[in-house]
Amino acid sequence: MSEVIAQFEGVGHQYEGGSEIFKGVTFDIKKGSFQFLTGPSGSGKTSLLRMLFLGLKPTWGSIRLFGEDPLIMSPNVLPFLRQKIGVVFQEFKLLDHLNIVENVSLPLRVLGIDTRQGYRQAQELLDWVGLADCHKAYPPSLSGGQKQRVAIARAVITRPHLLLADEPTGNVDDEMAIKLLHLFEELNKMGTAVLIATHNRLLLDSSYCAQLLLRGGTLITKPPRRMHS
Amino acid sequence: MNRQDLPLKNDIAARFVPKIVALMVYLGTLCFVFTLFMVHSTESWEKQFSTQLTLEIPTTNKASSAVLQTRVLQLLQRTPGILNATPVPHKEMADLLQGLLGEEVNVEHLTLPIVIDITLNGKEIVDVPTLEAHLKNISPQIHLSDHRGWQNQVSGLIHTSIMIALVVTVLILLGALVTTTFATRTSLLIHRQVIEVLSLIGATPTYIANQFQRNAFKQGLIASGIGSGLAFVTFIGILYLMENAGFSATVRSSFFFEALCVFLFVPLFTAASMMISVRFAVMKELNQ
Ligand SMILES: Nc1ncnc2c1ncn2[C@@H]1O[C@H](COP(=O)(O)OP(=O)(O)OP(=O)(O)O)[C@@H](O)[C@H]1O
Ligand SMILES: [Mg+2]
Numbered sequence: 414m415s416e417v418i419a420q421f422e423g424v425g426h427q428y429e430g431g432s433e434i435f436k437g438v439t440f441d442i443k444k445g446s447f448q449f450l451t452g453p454s455g456s457g458k459t460s461l462l463r464m465l466f467l468g469l470k471p472t473w474g475s476i477r478l479f480g481e482d483p484l485i486m487s488p489n490v491l492p493f494l495r496q497k498i499g500v501v502f503q504e505f506k507l508l509d510h511l512n513i514v515e516n517v518s519l520p521l522r523v524l525g526i527d528t529r530q531g532y533r534q535a536q537e538l539l540d541w542v543g544l545a546d547c548h549k550a551y552p553p554s555l556s557g558g559q560k561q562r563v564a565i566a567r568a569v570i571t572r573p574h575l576l577l578a579d580e581p582t583g584n585v586d587d588e589m590a591i592k593l594l595h596l597f598e599e600l601n602k603m604g605t606a607v608l609i610a611t612h613n614r615l616l617l618d619s620s621y622c623a624q625l626l627l628r629g630g631t632l633i634t635k636p637p638r639r640m641h642s
Numbered sequence: 643m644n645r646q647d648l649p650l651k652n653d654i655a656a657r658f659v660p661k662i663v664a665l666m667v668y669l670g671t672l673c674f675v676f677t678l679f680m681v682h683s684t685e686s687w688e689k690q691f692s693t694q695l696t697l698e699i700p701t702t703n704k705a706s707s708a709v710l711q712t713r714v715l716q717l718l719q720r721t722p723g724i725l726n727a728t729p730v731p732h733k734e735m736a737d738l739l740q741g742l743l744g745e746e747v748n749v750e751h752l753t754l755p756i757v758i759d760i761t762l763n764g765k766e767i768v769d770v771p772t773l774e775a776h777l778k779n780i781s782p783q784i785h786l787s788d789h790r791g792w793q794n795q796v797s798g799l800i801h802t803s804i805m806i807a808l809v810v811t812v813l814i815l816l817g818a819l820v821t822t823t824f825a826t827r828t829s830l831l832i833h834r835q836v837i838e839v840l841s842l843i844g845a846t847p848t849y850i851a852n853q854f855q856r857n858a859f860k861q862g863l864i865a866s867g868i869g870s871g872l873a874f875v876t877f878i879g880i881l882y883l884m885e886n887a888g889f890s891a892t893v894r895s896s897f898f899f900e901a902l903c904v905f906l907f908v909p910l911f912t913a914a915s916m917m918i919s920v921r922f923a924v925m926k927e928l929n930q
Pocket of ligand 1: 428454
């Protein structure tokens with residue numbers, strides 16, 4: 414049995430004053446797995462990812478992340494768990510006062526890696542996602558699709574144990590979407606567990622991975638499609 | 643490369659804190675250096691008071707006074723703790739009096755008392771009441787004035803003012819620290835989105851606090867350096883004016899060395915304290 418990175422058991426959540434968004438969600442993320450998270454808008458995909466990067470606490474049920482229980486662990490552990498997770502946020506969360514090379518290299522800096530080396534790696538990644546000619550640009554001057562690619566580069570630069578991507582292809586054309594999917598697959602081959610929340614049919618159809626379908630507060634797991642030989 | 647992840651250089655706190663700190667350090671160092679100046683210039687004065695007694699023998703007729711003077715001097719020589727006793731020359735006394743009374747009074751006609759300056763060696767304690775009793779045995783008219791009671795009052799006053807000046811200096815510096823802490827809280831609010839992103843990508847509170855504290859140290863060093871530099875210029879100016887106005891205070895050269903240390907040390911001390919208080923403020927906020 415392969416190592417489990419994240420485990421949800423009967424997790425429920427209710428935002429203050431809102432209705433219940435999860436009614437006992439149970440699933441796990443194994444090391445090296447690749448899964449999609451789908452579901453209608455407002456079904457709770459972003460909320461589920463937030464629980465995974467410890468930005469949201471479950472109202473009930475239990476979560477284990479890298480063997481830790483977020484509800485009882487010491488707050489000192491939190492940053493070190495987050496260092497193992499790369500996140501592509503739906504709203505990007507780039508820092509407007511840093512140029513894109515600085516933005517992308519930020520996670521390496523946080524890990525204490527030499528700034529110059531960080532810049533070099535960031536530049537390579539940015540070249541790869543098609544942003545070779547705007548290394549010096551600042552996020553406010555970029556298009557939605559460009560920001561998205563910067564956000565992806567920042568999430569993958571540390572080769573995290575777990576990559577969570579929230580609509581990572583929402584703002585790019587199909588060709589770029591497929592290219593980005595390949596990037597995630599490459600990363601996955603190197604051992605990163607990947608969970609992508611998406612509506613993108615093209616992405617869902619061009620992959621043979623398991624899908625987690627969120628609907629009405631419950632989670633249904635669709636096994637991977639069989640590859641036709 | 644010394645890059646900042648947080649845009650701390652151009653927020654409100656960054657514009658506000660250096661000015662306040664510069665002003666506070668300016669006032670603080672001036673206050674401190676003037677206190678030091680007072681300590682030094684009163685030191686020699688105090689020492690003189692504590693080792694000096696004055697004795698007065700009224701003169702009725704010249705011959706008996708001379709005898710009295712000899713007996714008194716003999717007594718003084720026998721008394722332990724007295725370094726020397728010298729009668730003030732008659733001429734010197736007359737000149738002094740002439741100066742006080744003016745030319746129209748002829749001091750030659752006045753009978754001046756014999757005044758003996760006594761210098762104590764400062765090592766042994768002189769039993770003044772016993773000495774006074776012995777003197778009264780020689781002649782009840784002999785008057786011994788001990789400046790030490792007065793000196794105690796004066797030095798008490800000096801020490802109180804020094805204490806007050808020090809408390810004021812400390813309060814000023816504390817004010818600078820409180821200002822820094824408040825500005826840091828504002829800064830944390832202004833940059834909460836950046837801080838959120840940093841912590842989402844795994845930055846520890848220490849990492850974030852380092853950014854704030856490095857900035858605070860640099861900012862504090864520049865601002866307090868300016869404040870201290872201005873205080874130095876002001877101090878030199880005041881000394882110059884005092885000298886021109888005729889108040890030449892006698893201070894030892896060690897004072898100037900100490901003052902220089904204050905001007906150099908206060909900015910460093912301020913910057914370091916600012917750094918520490920900023921760190922505390924950030925860590926406290928982030929750990930909540
Ligand atoms: N901070 C919040 N406070 C209160 N309610 C919230 C909050 N965030 C999300 N919700 C609610 O929780 C539900 C799930 O939101 P969430 O953003 O997780 O959905 P989603 O599946 O990511 O949607 P989309 O596909 O549009 O991104 C929504 O009904 C939303 O209104
Ligand atoms: Mg969402």
